[in-house]
Amino acid sequence: MASLPAFSPALLEAFVDSTQTLPLEIQRVLATVRDLDEKAQRLDAVIEQKTNELVATPPAKPNSPQAKEIAEARAELEKMHLDLVQLSTEKGQLAQRCLDLVDENALRLDAELQRHDHEVAEYRKRAGIPAEVPPPQPAPVVxxxxxxxxxxxxxxxxxxxxxxxxxxxxxxxxxxxxxxxxxxxxxxxxxxxxxxxxxxxxxxxxxxxxxxxxxxxxxxxxxxxxxxxxxxxxxxxxxxxxxxxxxxxxxxxxxxxxxxxxxxxxxxxxxxxxxxxxxxxxxxxxxxxxxxxxxxxxxxxxxxxxxxxxxxxxxxxxxxxxxxxxxxxxxxxxxxxxxxxxx
The missing domain is CATH 2.30.30.140 (SH3 type barrels.)
Structure with missing residues (x-):
């Protein structure tokens, strides 16, 4: 009896091996998000403390040293608020990056699975084995x-x-x-x-x-x-x-x-x-x-x-x-x- 054509699942194995670094990259992004979140929490606590101190400060006469200190405290709080917004923006961007990484690799895996299905179908055809599932057909396109x-x-x-x-x-x-x-x-x-x-x-x-x-x-x-x-x-x-x-x-x-x-x-x-x-x-x-x-x-x-x-x-x-x-x-x-x- 003629020997069957050689078949190897190398396609999927090679792809799985290539994705071993993905969790590390996602972990790196998530670690950065965690660091940013901790910074934001610390900054938020400082803002709350300084805001309470400023609210408790009695009114000061114009052009007095105390009035100058109040103005400087307000300017410092405004800068802290801007820094807090910046931290939140960076966290959102990193979270989106994480989602994109997962999405891109899931799609690549889907493409490899379709290629694998096609290889299996070719193997069955050459070996004379009836196909269980027809090869995937491209969607109608323009x-x-x-x-x-x-x-x-x-x-x-x-x-x-x-x-x-x-x-x-x-x-x-x-x-x-x-x-x-x-x-x-x-x-x-x-x-x-x-x-x-x-x-x-x-x-x-x-x-x-x-x-x-x-x-x-x-x-x-x-x-x-x-x-x-x-x-x-x-x-x-x-x-x-x-x-x-x-x-x-x-x-x-x-x-x-x-x-x-x-x-x-x-x-x-x-x-x-x-x-x-x-x-x-x-x-x-x-x-x-x-x-x-x-x-x-x-x-x-x-x-x-x-x-x-x-x-x-x-x-x-x-x-x-x-x-x-x-x-x-x-x-x-x-x-x-x-x-x-x-x-």
Whole structure:
């Protein structure tokens, strides 16, 4: 009898081995959160004590030494309150990082399980064993690609900011600064299952085109040697929308920073830079100009950018508001959007 084809579960074993460091990274993040929490508790106790002392202080005459001491105590309390807010912000950012780590690795494991199922099916087929479960089939997708250089306007669609943000032309931007050494040495734009990206997609219902916050679900190698990404719109998926999965070409998806930690090496875009950023309160990306770069926190992470979005003027006003956007929701604008007169 002919020998059966060799089969090895090396795929899963290799993947499980590769995730052994994940708990250590999560433990490190959680340990930092715990340290920040202890600092916040100590600071809160000091604030309460000093507040009680200040409340018990009798009124002082203007310009007296006692009045000066009261003013200094108030200034010290205000600084402590700001420090407490900063600690809370850093704790929230680290908690989000922890959730992202778990989510990304769970998705990678899911992809490996599907590959394993496919390998088992191939083994059964070669061995003449009836398949118990058919190989998984890709979900129905819609293919799109990035617009031609200089074409198109501000993306609009089901999650657009409203009629006042329709494509009507962008405001002129300052000359682009030369990238810093850190920006030139940024991590490579590598696509992996579980990574979040800004994906340029077309809605099959109204054919509107926009950049959305999406997550890579599968990576496909095309017959021509290219790569396409199957991405999922988590917001639409949670809402039960059947049109939540898209197939986009690799150049129609821009990888987002996987971490806001300074040591991760992602560029901190400087004032005047043109970027693609999630508009606050939505999951849609629009072009914007950096007004203030993300500030470094005491925990060694980047905070939020201050941005001016194209065509983001309030009714009856010509002033463009400055909006804050998290570091991980901002990327450099694609080359075809890097023109000051881009429409």
């Amino acid at each position: 293919e799109t690609k990035a617009p031609a250089r200089g074409g198109g306007g501000v993306p609009t669609g089901k999650r657009s900011r409203g009629a006042e943000h329709a494509a009507a032309g962008g405001h002129a931007a300052a000359e682009q600064p030369r990238p810093s050494k850190r920006a030139r040495a940024a991590p490579a734009d590598v696509a992996e299952v579980g990574h979040h990206v800004a994906a340029h997609v077309r809605d099959p219902r109204d054919h509107s085109v926009q950049w959305i916050l999406a997550r890579i679900q599968r990576i496909h190698q095309m017959p021509d040697g290219g790569t396409s990404l199957e991405v999922v719109d988590d917001e639409a998926l949670q809402a039960g929308d059947e049109h939540s999965t898209y197939l986009v070409k690799r150049d129609a998806a821009v990888s987002l920073p996987r971490s806001n930690e300074v040591k991760a090496g992602y560029p901190n875009h400087q004032p005047g830079s043109l970027v693609l950023a999630v508009y606050p309160g939505t999951t849609v990306f629009y072009r914007a100009t950096v007004v203030a770069a993300a500030r470094k926190t005491k925990g060694g992470a980047y905070g939020e950018y201050q941005l001016e979005f194209d065509d983001d003027t309030e009714e009856g006003s010509t002033e463009i508001p400055k909006r804050t956007v998290p570091f991980r929701h901002v990327v450099a604008a694609p080359s075809f959007m890097q023109h000051a007169n881009y429409r």
